[in-house]
Amino acid sequence: MxxxxxxxxxxxxxxxxxxxxxxxxxxxxxxxxxxxxxxxxxxxxxxxxxxxxxxxxxxxxxxxxxxxxxxxxxxxxxxxxxxxxxxxxxxxxxxxxxxxxxxxxNSDASGLGASLRENLAPNAIRGKSTVLLGAGGAARAVAVALHDLGASEIRIVNRSRGRADQLAAALSPHITPKLTVFDQSDWPKAANGAALLVHATSAGMKGARSLDIALDPLPKTAAICDIVYNPLETPLLKRARAAGFTVIDGLGxxxxxxxxxxxxxxxxxxxxxxxxxxxxxxxxxxxx
Ligand SMILES: NC(=O)c1ccc[n+]([C@@H]2O[C@H](COP(=O)([O-])OP(=O)(O)OC[C@H]3O[C@@H](n4cnc5c(N)ncnc54)[C@H](OP(=O)(O)O)[C@@H]3O)[C@@H](O)[C@H]2O)c1
Known part of the structure; x- marks a missing residue:
C-alpha cells in the first residue's frame, strides 16, 4: 500500500x-x-x-x-x-x-440481514416466529434485521429478564414483529415452532463459556445463526451442525x-x- x-x-x-x-x-x-x-x-x-x-x-x-x-x-x-x-x-x-x-x-442490522438472505431460502423467515438469545447492543440490531426479513414474532430470551423486558419496550415503537419475552427456564416454549434462532450473547466468544441450551426443542427445520465470529465455529454452532440444523456463522x-x-x-x-x-x-x- x-x-x-x-x-x-x-x-x-x-x-x-x-x-x-x-x-x-x-x-x-x-x-x-x-x-x-x-x-x-x-x-x-x-x-x-x-x-x-x-x-x-x-x-x-x-x-x-x-x-x-x-x-x-x-x-x-x-x-x-x-x-x-x-x-x-x-x-x-x-x-x-x-x-x-x-x-x-447501524449497519450491523443490514449486515446480518444480508448474511441471512445469503444463507436461507427466500422468505424463509417471512411470517415466522424467531428466537433471539441475548438483549445487549448486538441483540437490538438483530431484532431490526428480523423485522426487515418479515418475521412475525421475535421471542427474546436473556440471562437477565429485566434487560430483555427493556429491549422489548425500546424496540416495540420501531418494529412490527410481535415481541415476546421468555425466562431462560422457559426456553423449550420459546424454541417451539421457531424458524430461526439467532444467538447474540457474548457467551461462546474465545475465552468465554458457551450457553448450554438444549437444541431438541427447536424444529429440525430451524436454522441457527451465531453472530459470535471468534471462534468462527462456536461450541453452539458445532452442536447445531452435528445435530443436522442449518447453521450460519457470524463472519457473514x-x-x-x-x-x-x-x-x-x-x-x-x-x-x-x-x-x-x-x-x-x-x-x-x-x-x-
Ligand atoms: N458478527 C458481527 O458482525 C457482530 C457484530 C456485533 C456484535 N457481535 C458479537 O455479539 C456478541 C454480543 O455483543 P453485544 O455488543 O451485544 O454485547 P453486550 O451489549 O455486552 O451484551 C452481552 C449479552 O450477552 C449476555 N451474556 C453475556 N455472558 C453471558 C453468559 N455467560 N450467559 C448468558 N448470557 C450472557 C448478556 O446477558 P445479560 O443481559 O444478562 O448480562 C447480554 O445479553 C459479541 O460476541 C460480539 O462479538 C458480532
Missing part, C-alpha cells in the same frame, strides 16, 4: 480494538480497489470518545466504524440517523459530512456490515466474496 498526501482516511474506534477484524477487512478492499486510502485502529477510552471524534473530523477523516463501548455514545452525537440506528439506539458507523454534520447508521454479518462503511469512506461499493471470507478465516485462525 502506498499513500499520497491526499489519501482518504477512516478507522475503527473502540476500547479495546486490537481484536477487531475491521482493519483487515477494509485493508483487503483498499488493496483490491487500489484506492489511495487507509483504515486504522483507533483505541479510545470511553471518556475521550467525543474529543477524539471532533479531532478526527478536524483532521479530515471521512468517518469511523464504531465498536464497544461507544455505539450508544456515537448515536447520541449524530445529527441524523437511519431507522436501524433509531430502533437500536446505537450506531456502528459515523460518516463525517461538511460543516461538522455527523450521520450515524461482519463482512456485510463493512460494505456501507467502505462505500461511505472511500466512495466505492466493495464486494463480499468467497476469497474475502477465506482471507478473514485465515486471519482468525492465526489469531492476528
Amino acid at each position: 502506498s499513500l499520497t498526501g491526499a489519501a482518504k482516511l477512516a478507522g475503527i474506534i473502540g476500547w479495546p480494538v486490537a481484536q477487531s477484524l475491521s482493519p483487515r477487512l477494509h485493508s483487503y478492499w483498499l488493496n483490491k480497489t487500489g484506492i489511495d486510502g487507509a483504515f486504522v485502529p483507533l483505541p479510545v477510552q470511553q471518556e475521550n470518545f467525543s474529543t477524539v471524534v471532533r479531532a478526527l473530523m478536524l483532521a479530515g477523516f471521512k468517518g469511523v466504524s464504531v465498536t464497544i463501548p461507544h455505539k450508544e455514545a456515537a448515536f447520541a452525537i449524530c445529527h441524523e440517523s437511519d431507522l436501524a440506528a433509531r430502533a437500536a439506539g446505537a450506531v456502528n458507523l459515523l460518516i463525517f459530512h461538511d460543516k461538522g454534520r455527523i450521520e450515524g447508521r 454479518m461482519l463482512m456485510h456490515q463493512g460494505v456501507p462503511a467502505f462505500e461511505a469512506f472511500f466512495g466505492v461499493a466493495p464486494k463480499v466474496t468467497p476469497e474475502l471470507r477465506r482471507y478473514l478465516e485465515k486471519a482468525l485462525a492465526s489469531g492476528t
Whole structure:
C-alpha cells in the first residue's frame, strides 16, 4: 500500500480494538480497489470518545466504524440517523459530512440481514416466529434485521429478564414483529415452532463459556445463526451442525456490515466474496 498526501482516511474506534477484524477487512478492499486510502485502529477510552471524534473530523477523516463501548455514545452525537440506528439506539458507523454534520447508521442490522438472505431460502423467515438469545447492543440490531426479513414474532430470551423486558419496550415503537419475552427456564416454549434462532450473547466468544441450551426443542427445520465470529465455529454452532440444523456463522454479518462503511469512506461499493471470507478465516485462525 502506498499513500499520497491526499489519501482518504477512516478507522475503527473502540476500547479495546486490537481484536477487531475491521482493519483487515477494509485493508483487503483498499488493496483490491487500489484506492489511495487507509483504515486504522483507533483505541479510545470511553471518556475521550467525543474529543477524539471532533479531532478526527478536524483532521479530515471521512468517518469511523464504531465498536464497544461507544455505539450508544456515537448515536447520541449524530445529527441524523437511519431507522436501524433509531430502533437500536446505537450506531456502528459515523460518516463525517461538511460543516461538522455527523450521520450515524447501524449497519450491523443490514449486515446480518444480508448474511441471512445469503444463507436461507427466500422468505424463509417471512411470517415466522424467531428466537433471539441475548438483549445487549448486538441483540437490538438483530431484532431490526428480523423485522426487515418479515418475521412475525421475535421471542427474546436473556440471562437477565429485566434487560430483555427493556429491549422489548425500546424496540416495540420501531418494529412490527410481535415481541415476546421468555425466562431462560422457559426456553423449550420459546424454541417451539421457531424458524430461526439467532444467538447474540457474548457467551461462546474465545475465552468465554458457551450457553448450554438444549437444541431438541427447536424444529429440525430451524436454522441457527451465531453472530459470535471468534471462534468462527462456536461450541453452539458445532452442536447445531452435528445435530443436522442449518447453521450460519457470524463472519457473514461482519463482512456485510463493512460494505456501507467502505462505500461511505472511500466512495466505492466493495464486494463480499468467497476469497474475502477465506482471507478473514485465515486471519482468525492465526489469531492476528
Ligand atoms: N458478527 C458481527 O458482525 C457482530 C457484530 C456485533 C456484535 N457481535 C458479537 O455479539 C456478541 C454480543 O455483543 P453485544 O455488543 O451485544 O454485547 P453486550 O451489549 O455486552 O451484551 C452481552 C449479552 O450477552 C449476555 N451474556 C453475556 N455472558 C453471558 C453468559 N455467560 N450467559 C448468558 N448470557 C450472557 C448478556 O446477558 P445479560 O443481559 O444478562 O448480562 C447480554 O445479553 C459479541 O460476541 C460480539 O462479538 C458480532
